[in-house]
Amino acid sequence: MLAQMMEKFKGGVSVPHHKPTATMATVPLPAPKLVVIPLQQHIGAPCQPLVKAKELVQVGQVIADSSAFVSAPIHASVSGKIKHIKPILLANGKRIDAFTIENDGNDTPIAEMGSVTITNKKELIQAARDSGLVGIGGAGFPLHVKLAAKEPLDTLVINGAECESYITSDYREAIENTDRIITGMLTVMDQLQIKTGIIGIEDNKPQAITALAEAVNRQPDLNTHQRIKVMKLPTRYPQGAEKMLIYATTGRKVAPGELPASVGCLILNISTVSLFQHYLDTGMPLTEKRITVDGDNIVESKNLRVPIGTPIEDILTFCGGLKEAAGAKIILGGPMMGIAQFDLTLPITKQTNAITCLSAKTATQPQEMPCIRCGRCTRSCPMNLLPLEIERALKNKDAQSLKEHHVAACMECGCCAFVCPSNRRLVQYMREGKVIERGAQ
Template sequence: MSIRTFRGGVHPPERKDRSQGTPIERVTSVPQVVIPVNQHFGAPIQPLVKVGEYVKAGQKVADAEGRMTVPVHASVAGVVKKIEPRMQSNNTEGLCIVIEPKDPPEGESAQDYMLPLDPFACSKEEALARIRAAGIVGMGGAGFPAHVKLAPTKPISYVIANAAECEPYLTIDERALLEIPEKVVDGVVIVMKTVNAPEGVIAIEENKKHAIPYVQKAIDENPQVKAGMKIRIQELRTKYPQGGEKMLITAITGRQVPSGGLPMDVGCVVSNVGTLCAIAEAFREGKPLIERGFTVTGGACKTPKNLVAPVGTLVSDLAKAGIVEIDDQSLGKVIFGGPMMGVALPSYEIPVQKNTSGVLLMSEQEAVQYEEDTCIRCGRCIRACPTSIFPALLAIAIESGNYAEAEKIGLMDCIECGTCSFVCPAHRHLVQRFRVGKQVLRALKQKEAQNVR
């Protein structure tokens, strides 16, 4: 098997050894859940429940009409205690539904799942409706509605399972490959059927090659594969950001997503391991996306673990229960996600969301911040950029307020992976500039469109 990769990229310290040998542990009891109402990329939704109302696990508690909406479900059975703004994992306040667990009335079930649905005996429309009804979003970080991604308007040649997990520290996807590979493969065949793709590829970085025999066995034993479906494993070079959609597609197929384009433009659909497992559960068990797996690790975490917990679980409650032991004296930074693309937060009293792949409790040594200096025109950022844009020139355009030039250089093609900032000897805050630049450019375009009207 040839090992493939992409142009550019970097090799940050992996630091996966702290948690990669730890089997997935299920959190079965929490004192409360704080469920953000809006956990997806798209139009906002609204609560469907009221304070004081009893809800069952799996019951829909927020939704709205619209293609770019995804419902949210109660992750535990209990009583709605509050509906109020709370701090979320994107470092902004948003409306949250606070539920206190409570047993149901005698003789009633604590669950409100859907009936199982055979993905190979239903129509594409029924499959997409089930995926939306289950509240499934991209669980690798983006939170894009899965039912929209899996309704491409162009023919699909490949379904790619993103098992690269290229972010340092994070190991939850690796554990899924080792512990529940059959569920990952089941998710792949369901997506292949939904988008009518002839081939599935499970992409695994070479630092996880020990998981390949487990995944291959699951492929060989899958009934749909035995019936003729084609799935293969592709080993990839360990390099960041190998897990980026565009990087995966280039490495596996040789195709390049055009500027401003989508994976479907080159006949591909890419789904994260967690998303695939959630899709399998939605069909086989009728289970909505009410819990997720994530890694808790870092220099200030005394007990690095891979957990599955209800959506809305506060990390602070995990600490209080002794499930995770945190050294508050050495804690320097809290990051939800990975160290390269995650979001730094003011505390760990934050709920786990559908797109939370990891919680990093970094020590002061790990979280050291360097003083920013002036660009020395070394070109390292240009060589490292996986999307072939010129980060140094892009930063100059944004700093000078020339957003037309920034767009021309490729601002909107930036995937905010952080490779440019990582290699910069002047410690320039390049990604932060690009994020702000995108916001300003969108606002300018919106204003321009309004003026045209």
């Protein structure tokens, strides 16, 4: 059933839609010759290798794991031989060990693969960990950690907002695997005894809204029609941020420093819940994912299904390459929160949901000018922060002032920089401010 939005979150901006891939069905990428798989693709402790160089591995095999609770196992995405294990420098500045696997082209799966039966919360959590799933397209929070929340939960919120320009990977998931999404929601809700499920999706995705509502109505259990609601939300960035989405769908406010469980909510990405159900159905953990390749500088825009660890350059080649190389920018993710890449041999990871290719004309930032104190940055901030005061505290290296202005609460959505008429590098200043504030603790 369709439901109305509860509340409109404060601030945010209207970003250009730019989603030509919305009508493009997902196609598989030809198997890459090599995959590069970092040993940390999640928030929490990095994994330790369980295999050595020259060993043979199969698709879905656990090749790295950790005993830490906040972590997630790493699986081989192709079958073949471990060429080597050596550090790589990721675009976020982290240096982490990574496997390089030579693909034998056989896609040999692990022998023990099969459907997974769960009958209680403990088995649900274990299955989530075994799947290797983390937040798809987000910060990479391990799924099993979310499911293990000790607070009582009454609402499952599914994030189908996908509010950044260009990205349509979740939209295609909603259209191509609609019934699996609903089944996955019911699985989680039944085992965690959650009464209500809400799918929050922006109103610029009418086909997905209709498909999801029809999938709910197809469920044979009439109670499902009351338990799961599809909620159409006005298009507004950053609607997909968990605190914004929880407020829009339930009217509840998550306090600074608190998690959604503190207000009785569990929030999952729409692709995460779908892929979890896929694991339960098949026993195949997270080894591949859908990504959107788009932007004004790619020859052929596509939605692709790619093995995790595929080098960026292989994907760009399959899409016809870049229209122009000089001054171009390649971003993992969307143009608002994505991270620009310096090395196209770096791989797709569990969190990657898009590659955005921008021309020099689009990517070049205008010259930074003095602040005119217009207040647009403050009005646009969904976290009620004061970017101008945080910038001033940063310039003065004033850690106490940075703390008092809650720089740590910034989610780096980029709204402040997007609306600034002086082109201030406000997100950069927020990041630098966080470093100074943490260093003073």
